[in-house]
Amino acid sequence: xxxxxxxxxxxxxxxxxxxxxxxxxxxxxxxxxxxxxxxxxxxxxxxxxxxxxxxxxxxxxxxxxxxxxxxxxxxxxxxxxxxxxxxxxxxxxxxxxxxxxxxxxxxxxxxxxxxxxxxxx
Amino acid sequence: xxxxxxxxxxxxxxxxxxxxxxxxxxxxxxxxxxxxxxxxxxxxxxxxxxxxxxxxxxxxxxxxxxxxxxxxxxxxxxxxxxxxxxxxxxxxxxxxxxxxxxxxxxxxxxxxxx
Numbered sequence: 001x002x003x004x005x006x007x008x009x010x011x012x013x014x015x016x017x018x019x020x021x022x023x024x025x026x027x028x029x030x031x032x033x034x035x036x037x038x039x040x041x042x043x044x045x046x047x048x049x050x051x052x053x054x055x056x057x058x059x060x061x062x063x064x065x066x067x068x069x070x071x072x073x074x075x076x077x078x079x080x081x082x083x084x085x086x087x088x089x090x091x092x093x094x095x096x097x098x099x100x101x102x103x104x105x106x107x108x109x110x111x112x113x114x115x116x117x118x119x120x121x
Numbered sequence: 122x123x124x125x126x127x128x129x130x131x132x133x134x135x136x137x138x139x140x141x142x143x144x145x146x147x148x149x150x151x152x153x154x155x156x157x158x159x160x161x162x163x164x165x166x167x168x169x170x171x172x173x174x175x176x177x178x179x180x181x182x183x184x185x186x187x188x189x190x191x192x193x194x195x196x197x198x199x200x201x202x203x204x205x206x207x208x209x210x211x212x213x214x215x216x217x218x219x220x221x222x223x224x225x226x227x228x229x230x231x232x233x234x235x
Contacts, residue, residue, distance in 0.1 A: 112164030
């Protein structure tokens with residue numbers, strides 16, 4: 001079955017350490033996203049990518065980095081510069097969504113992975 | 122994106138219909154209404170979306186008011202597995218060309234009682 005796989009499910013970070021969260025999809029989607037969710041709150045966008053070798057900052061990109069070398073993969077690195085990294089991280093993908101107004105792809109649903117819960121040691 | 126308002130929580134009995142309301146009084150003509158749900162410790166799951174007409178799929182129905190200022194997600198027979206946080210989200214069709222993020226509010230926590 002097609003879907004999105006995030007790993008690991010749980011991750012612990014030490015002070016000053018960078019950690020990388022994996023996100024892989026086999027849905028042949030062009031667009032991929034990383035969100036952060038804090039307890040009792042909605043999702044906030046960290047980074048997104050419309051196509052391979054391209055990505056853009058979301059609302060809370062500071063302290064994070066991404067790469068998009070392959071269509072199916074969009075790993076997120078939480079760097080030591082992110083001072084409050086404890087959260088639930090969600091990766092999503094969707095059919096590509098670009099072009100002018102009234103793009104017929106602009107309302108394609110996003111498919112989410114099951115998340116990675118990151119905690120500080 | 123325009124804002125939506127949902128009740129913080131609702132309860133339903135198992136095997137009964139559930140009507141989850143959403144108000145969006147500032148909706149624009151090009152805003153689609155999307156619903157997602159999130160089970161505990163899982164990623165959000167797409168449920169349904171629509172523009173003006175009522176919509177049905179295997180998971181739920183979406184009833185949209187004639188003036189589009191409100192909508193209702195209908196689960197026809199609630200099961201224990203439907204207990205989740207349900208999010209009502211507006212997405213403007215007039216995408217600028219950038220990938221469209223989803224703006225989640227706090228949603229409605231649905232409790233299903235056996």
